[in-house]
Amino acid sequence: MNRLVLLNALVCALMACRLLVFQRGSATHHPRAAWLAYVLAVAAASVPIRLLCGQPVPVDGASLALHTVLAAALFATRGNLAQLFRTDAARPEHPLSRLLRKTP
Template sequence: MNTLTILNAVLCAVIALRLLMFRRASGCHRPWASRLAYALVLVTGSVPIRTIFGAPLPVDVTSLAINAVLCAAVLAVRGNVVDLFRCGMGYDNPITRLLRKTHDHAR
């Protein structure tokens, strides 16, 4: 196992753990954001597990850089996936609008 593989596994573990430990203060449940966070936890969490059990994915410098940027972004927003897609200046892009949708309980 080389250094890039180990670094990639560590970065992916940090991403998965930070997303798992996200706590929404008093916000409402956002189903699409939850699904995205769940998918990211599964995808990033599988990398260190595969590495530990001897079936690591091939890693190069570019994929390591992408995971490092994603890790920094997830840490910067404290695990809030909605904030990953938020633009400044009061503008919400289409992805943010979808993720911010709340589950309607009206019956």
């Protein structure tokens, strides 16, 4: 089996797990973000499930890079998908935000 396929399945499994164990605590519930997180978790979980069932999972370097960046962003926001799209200046800065900024 191709290493890219296995690595992609692992990244997708981690992404799905991060979304599934998200606890919002005292944060406000956003129904659209919750549905988006649900769809993303199901889509991400389908990759390792299809691989375990023997179905072909086509993957290339670009899709692996895309999944890895999305997984890193989800881990940086502790699984809070809504926080990826928030633009207000009041939120605390995350390591990924600092990494993506132009100025150090």
